[in-house]
Amino acid sequence: MCLIWVSSVLTDRGRKVVMNIPSGFMCNAARSFTLWSPAAGRLCWRPLGAGSTSRMMSSKRQTDHLERTVGNYRQDALYPAEICGMVSESETVKRLRIVVHPDFTFKAGQWVDFFIPGVEKVGGFSMCSSPGLLQREGVVELAIKNAKHPPAHWVHTVCALGSQVALRVGGDFFFDPSPSDPAVDLLLVAGGVGINPLYSILSHTSDLLHLSQASGGRDYKIGSAHLCYSAKNTEELLFKNSIIQSCQQLPDKFSCNFHITQQRAEVDQHLRPFVKSGRITPMELQAHVNPQRTLCYVCGPPPMTEAISKTLKDLGLPKDRILFEKWW
Template sequence: MSVRCFWSSTARSFTRSSPAAPGLLCWRLLGPSSVTRRNMSSERQMDHLEKTSSNYRQNALYPAQVCGIMDESETVKRVRIAAHPDFSFKAGQWVDFFIPGVETVGGFSMCSSPGLLQREGVVELAVKYTKHPPAHWIHTMCAVGSRVAMRVGGDFFFNPSPSDPSVDLLLLAGGVGINPLYSILLHTAGLLHLNQASGGRDYKIVSAHLCYSAKNTQELLFKSSIIKACREFPDKLSCDLHVTQQSTDVDSHLQPFINRGRITEEELRAHVDPQRTLCFLCGPRPMIEALSKTLMDFGLPKDRILFEKWW
């Protein structure tokens, strides 16, 4: 079967079987308002479409197919998805995730880089187990070959051009909030590779530092890849990995990067230049609010502190 025929077949299958996208023609929707929503109640968590109703999102809804699943941790599955040839996104963005037979639309940040999509035609999502229907489906029913559909959204992304001024990136992550920041870190590493190939004449990335906090090393997602990237560009990329409830010894290869306890003010101060730092924050709401205040106290302008609070 040709690629074109495969995607045409996928679109027809999704149109017939998905109650979440009534009236879908090919892979276009009028927008989020075209999706039927239930009335909210005090017992129901506000769903993704409602939380992000004021955010940018594309009109295009693209069919896709799961091509790989792995356990990233005891509570997180990493899903690899073959994307439609016209699908594109910016590092840090999320997708509306439509599942045939599941009424609730999921919302998941991509944890892969745009470069992986360009090279291999796939995107990756890392989804923590919950009883929320889309996450529950991924952990209990999703399989290689499962057909879904995705629509890109979000105003939280890093997409520099070679003409942009020099920047120091500060990436602050808590728990599964690492997903969009890992995408940004991978994208940054990809841009640094381009700089190497051009002799440093392209993207003006001075440095990128990641502060990432989780309960324990098991829940530090992507830790090996993060450390590998930092070792590949030791003068450009660095990280501090924090564990707040570690009850076992830390593996020796991780020890140089591990800090016990939460991200500290002293650590942040060392990586803040009010004139050049651009900070991306993603994690629990109390963490975002506390760290944002600290950064502003250090003189970092509010418009250089970027975050989302929709999960």
């Protein structure tokens, strides 16, 4: 990614919104591209100049997120968006609801490059909402943990309703079955905020199940989904009530275990049937591994991801059926 920045001004119903856009945003794309603003219509951005791949990789202004994902798929389009809802998902995580342009699309499990006016570093956050919510309401959701990293810090200290940002979709970690695909059983393994893309996948699976039921099984062939989710304590379990609700509504399809490693307070009664003390065990994974049917998605800290992947291989799950996202 070239990081020569163009500071541009959008006119939005009489207000000026300054947004910094990286000029070399598409390494192999055209030298100008178009953004869409709900208020201002289509806006043409022209880069200052193109650089070689080696020059881009050596740029001192390359951000951590862009470095980590330089080899990943990215869409060409960058869309302005607006924060329309905010809620505290836990003491350390804020959930954003964001209005996006009608042409904005993504697959369950993907992330966005998150551009903030006046903040040089680019955020990288997985969507926690499903493509179905986007289709129904025109919004996406991100759950972002407080941190010193400037984009996350901005979310927790500056971001407000009406704040303007820009989003670009990327990532090779997703679940996007076709109606003609054979059924698979999903095993979802999450650690901490690594639940975000997996919750998107779980919600998407629920949407597809409802579509299949409505069509009498003529559309999507959806198997089961089991979630293993590890966190320090129950307060840090994101989306726990919605996950439990899905398991209760579709007990023959969804199941979950919450693994708690540092719980001090008593576990709430409604959570007890789903909570296990300690880390995710090989025995639990083995109960949900079928080498012919299981497709596993893992997202969490690298040591956890590596250990879980090794265990799954030892249990006979083929390497191409173990998909993972490592972010930190």
